Amino acid sequence: MNQAKVLCVGVAVLDNIFAVEQIPREPTKVFAKSFGLTGGGPAANGAVTAARLGGAASLWARVGDDAVGQIIVGELAGCGVDVSLVRRIPGGRSGVSSVLIDSEGDRFITAFADRTLQTDPSWLPLETIRDYDVVLCDVRWPAASQVVLQAARDQGVTTVLDADLTSDDAVERLIGFADYSIFSAPALERLSGTPDFAAALRIVQEQTSGIVGVTLGEEGFAWLAEGELRACPAFRVATVDTLAAGDVFHGAFALAVGEGLATADAGRLASAAAALKCTRWGGRAGIPNRTEVEQFMASSSQPVASETPIKIT
Template sequence: MAVWNLGSINEDRFYRVPRLPGPGETLTATRFSVGLGGKGANQSVAVAKAGSTARHIGRIGPEGAWARDSLKALGVDVGFVIQGEVPTGHANVHVDNAGENMIVIYPGANRAFELPQIETALAKARPGDFLLLQNETNLTREAAQKAKEKGLFVVYSAAPFEAGPARAMLPFVDILALNEIEAGQLSADVGVAVDELPVARLLVTRGAAGAVLHDHAAGKVHTVAAFPVDPLDTTGAGDCFVGYVVAGLDQGLSPVDALRLGAAAAALQVTRPGTSEAIPDRAEVTAFLDGIDN
């Protein structure tokens, strides 16, 4: 099986600051670095490092070949990443001494998808494959609809969150992934309780409190606790978690084991600086879990 991902690719620009700035405030960064990011790229890297086949459907600008090369070096199939004239997306990431972040995103090429590119890529997908989607690209709903027509399992991370687009995706989603705040906002918009949102499976991440999967299709609720660590940088932790969970499901793990795998991967990721490059490989995650169990 394979995990396809219509996903963003960003240049992440990291600024280490003593604290997050307030309105109108200027702070001096103590450190600066550049790396590969974007919710889509992060999730693809997590899938690949977890040991599943990750096929990324993406767009980069004329200066973005390095990002495609980085994805490939991290184990992702980049055969469906197209280079065009719109600049590569980027994110300015401010990280404070507690590991909390503040992010401003320029979508760039991530909003320049054309339907033929998506159709060409998904023509290679097989029933039972996974499709990952996030809100950092255009044509997300169209891709989800075509994926469902082909029998793919659609996982949608509704972030950055907008109630309208998220609501429009509900008929085509097999797993809807949200954090607690986003789940509350969508619940209010739809007019039902969080655990009654009309989707087959709802995955709610709760930061240090772990995560819960409401499996409405099976009539079960699965929870996982977060592993306690000292965070250095929480940027991309949710992407790492979702990518690892999907890889676990792709490999036939039970929902509980897939959630635990994702929680362990995210715990390791937040102890390192960066986003895609900070995602641990499967051997590291397995060793971490072995240490917990023993």
Template sequence: MIVVLGSASMDLTTYVAVAPALGETVMGREFRTVPGGKGANQAIAAARAGGSVAMIGAVGDDSFGEPVRRTLAESGVDVAGLRTVPGPTGTAHIVVDDDGGNSIVVVPSANATITGTEEGDAERIAAADFLLLQLEAPMAAAIAGAEVARANGTKVVLTPAPTQDLPDALLSNVDIIVPNEHEARALSGVDDLDKTIEWLLDRVPVAVVTLGEQGCLYAARGEEQVRVPAFAVTAVDTTAAGDTFVGALAVALGEAKPVVEALTWASAAAALAVQRPGASSSMPERAEIEALVAGEEEGRR
């Protein structure tokens, strides 16, 4: 069982040839409205990868709230812990260029009301194998969820994004941290990846750093580092690639897959996601992940 505590939002995405510079106006070729938010993205990714998933969070009572809730439910996520609060649902305003790169402005709105655990949340977390956390909701919620998880033997997986200072009250209860390379370096304050890994392992037992086209790096205290290459694909939209990776990784670890196999599985899920536009709309089903992994293994023989 996987519980996700975090943001649920609506992504407002514009596709352009080249992203505008400050003060510049450019013409877009397409606009899409797709449910997202880092918490909801991870929940959907994990559910589609075959996990049993529950979501804790909040949406507003506006026109965006119901489609976000419906998308989660239709993806197989238990939404009993997803509250509806007065006011607007969170939004992410995204610009995607022809290289698949993006820039994002997040407006928390309803997500800002998640300031701790509420009735039923502790029971959901205690019953889970993994609790997935991100930082688009208030830090107080992440700390509260992590404390409940630690008290009940639930492993905590933290995606430290958007990047911000991480208090000891959170890090002391984190089992696995999964930043991308830029987030990892921003947290540590150093450019050298090896020193960044050392900084992370001084604070958490396991770090998985995603490196884009260079794959991902697994590091754990007292163990040899493991690097897994990325799948060679052409990116259309990298939005939620990291969330797809984390959701699929939690499923793989929950199934007790060995580290290399789990990382390969998660990388395959992310590789499939970046070839499609949108966040939640891009996330693959389990059969697709298995087919890509099997094809890659066959190609290496």
């Protein structure tokens, strides 16, 4: 199999991760059991995932020209991601997050994003998108995602949208441009207005001709194909840390699509990669490689993903 070329577009940040017994419910001081400093951000984590799973990953993103930006770019390069088009914005401040992870693997995130960081995507070399097998866009830099998704469509390149929660209408504006819009459950509920994911998928399907799907954590992955609901059961694991699991799913899914896998097979590979990541502490540091994922799938008793319509009761 030829190495699939994956272009990821969006945000790259630096995560400060603290392991605590419990996430505090009131103002107090908490002493962490452990600490990790690692890169984060949906597009950046997607690119690292694609690289670790054997793809050739490139990232188009912005960071500040501060010390944090230098750390972000250096780590991504060390992970095998092409960062030649990660722009350092003069005077800008790079994104950072403070993440508390409790003993159950649940997390509490406080994030900073410089709202004055340049959003103009006109410097991106859109004409080179045809050189990639697949494009993955997040919703944190919507101005870039929109022009990239449109250019990819014009050039016949498959696209995947990481449709996560935002504070604006970015998801609604972008899903019509994507071949695959893979939602988080909260983002799907927000856009559709219903917590019933099967009904919600049918509602958002009206806004795009592409495939719509949703990641459901322990309940797996579901999507619509020709109006029928399909599902990929979740892999059962002992959860240590869920940070970056959704990003890993999207990065693995995009790579699989770029390799030519069908939606069901791409969903199973992505589910396995995300599940393995959840067994490891440290956000991005826990992203598995391709051999680990394939061995995990081979040893798992999880049912094969279904291309047969299912009924949800």
